[in-house]
Amino acid sequence: xxxxxxxTTVSWAVLALPLAALLGLFVGSFLNVxxxxxxxxxxxxxxxxxxxxxxxQLAWWENLPVVSWLALRGRCHGCHxxxxxxxxxxxxxxxxxxxxxxxxxxxxxxxxxxxxxxxxALTVALVEYGGRRAPLGVGALGGTLGAVFVAGGAAWLxxxxxxxxxxxxxxxxxLVLGMLRTRDPEAGDPRGHGRTLLPxxxxxxxxxxxxxxxxxxxxxxxxxFLCLVGLWTVHRRSDAGDDPAVGPRLPAIxxxxxxxxxxxxxxxxxxxxx
Ligand SMILES: [Zn+2]
Numbered sequence: 001x002x003x004x005x006x007x008t009t010v011s012w013a014v015l016a017l018p019l020a021a022l023l024g025l026f027v028g029s030f031l032n033v034x035x036x037x038x039x040x041x042x043x044x045x046x047x048x049x050x051x052x053x054x055x056x057q058l059a060w061w062e063n064l065p066v067v068s069w070l071a072l073r074g075r076c077h078g079c080h081x082x083x084x085x086x087x088x089x090x091x092x093x094x095x096x097x098x099x100x101x102x103x104x105x106x107x108x109x110x111x112x113x114x115x116x117x118x119x120x121a122l123t124v125a126l127v128e129y130g131g132r133r134a135p136l137g138v139g140a141l142g143g144t145l146g147a148v149f150v151a152g153g154a155a156w157l158x159x160x161x162x163x164x165x166x167x168x169x170x171x172x173x174x175l176v177l178g179m180l181r182t183r184d185p186e187a188g189d190p191r192g193h194g195r196t197l198l199p200x201x202x203x204x205x206x207x208x209x210x211x212x213x214x215x216x217x218x219x220x221x222x223x224x225f226l227c228l229v230g231l232w233t234v235h236r237r238s239d240a241g242d243d244p245a246v247g248p249r250l251p252a253i254x255x256x257x258x259x260x261x262x263x264x265x266x267x268x269x270x271x272x273x274x
Contacts, residue, residue, distance in 0.1 A: 016107030020098040020115070025065035027115075028094030031123050032087050038123075039132040054079035065091040094122060104274040108157060110207070113150030113166075114270075117200045120146055121266060125259045128194050129252040139196025143170065147203045154207070162207045169206025169213075173199035194259035201262045205269055212273015220265040227257030 034044050036052075049058045056078040062068050069088040076083055098115050105111040120142025127134040147170040154163035177198040205213045231254060253260045 012107040013103070016102050016111075017099050020102035020111070021095045023115070024095030024098030025091050027098070027119055028091035029063070029065040029087075031094060031119060031126070032090050034123050034138065035090070035126045035130065038135050038138050039127055039130075041135075051076045051078060051081070051083075053081040065095075090122075090126065094119060097122065101270065104270055109153040110150060110157065110159075110162070111153075113146050113148075113153050114204065114207075116142065116149050117146035117204050118266065120200050121197055121263060124194055124197050125256075125263055128256045128259045131252070134194065134196060136196050139200065143173075143196070143200040143203065146200055150203055150207055161209075165206035165213075166203045167206070169202035169204070170199045171202070173202025176202075194256055194262065197259065197262045201265060204266050208269050208273025212269040215272035216265040216269025219268040220261045223261040223264045224257050227254050227260055230254040231257070 030044075033049065037044050047057065049063050050056060051058065053076060056076075059077075062072065062077055066088045069083060069085075072083070074083055074085060075081065097118050101114045101118055102111040105114060120139060123142065124134040124139050127138070147167065150166045151163055154160070154166065177195055180195055180198075205216050208216070230251075234254075
């Protein structure tokens with residue numbers, strides 16, 4: 001991006017943004033599979049996508065992101081049972097996030113790493129908001145891939161500050177994650193209420209400069225505080241103290257404060273930091 005006149009801006013955006021949207025749709029389709037199968041300990045690559053009601057494997061044309069759901073009017077082609085609108089929504093959301101990330105990084109190679117980190121955060125959030133716990137492997141694999149892509153992209157562009165701070169951030173996140181898991185009474189349990197996002201969030205913040213990192217950290221604290229106030233209020237009202245039955249009645253975004261605060265932190269820091 002040396003000669004960044006208006007014409008240059010238009011030309012990269014015309015190519016990069018539709019590509020990001022298309023990639024986001026297919027990644028979103030894969031995330032749907034991961035969100036459904038990973039917490040159940042099932043393989044995310046085999047078998048191919050099937051209808052959860054009639055167990056029939058889907059043809060390629062029934063499995064196109066958003067388009068197939070619309071064409072089939074939200075019903076399975078075989079058993080005509082409704083297919084949740086969640087699937088096309090996740091695909092469209094992932095596409096939107098990829099476009100936003102690519103736009104803020106001006107379509108450069110760092111977009112790849114940041115899209116990977118965003119997809120990881122989205123996956124863990126969807127699992128946790130669905131009332132399940134995201135396996136450690138999802139956050140670890142996504143976070144590691146994202147960090148490698150961010151570091152590789154930064155090295156490619158010669159942006160050594162981004163390289164150093166993003167790896168430092170990922171390392172700090174991994175350290176905190178390790179400490180939390182050690183202190184956890186269920187340390188052997190490979191689950192963790194979104195804690196597996198800490199290395200990804202650290203890498204993300206590290207690459208966005210001081211202003212982005214500070215704005216992100218402030219958002220993180222503010223959202224955590226609001227969620228904790230929400231949790232406390234519900235517990236007090238229910239007058240049930242530690243009754244675990246109180247948990248499921250809470251809105252998911254309040255019940256998993258770490259996930260919600262990480263998502264808010266990532267969104268704000270991206271906008272402020274680039
Ligand atoms: Zn079916």
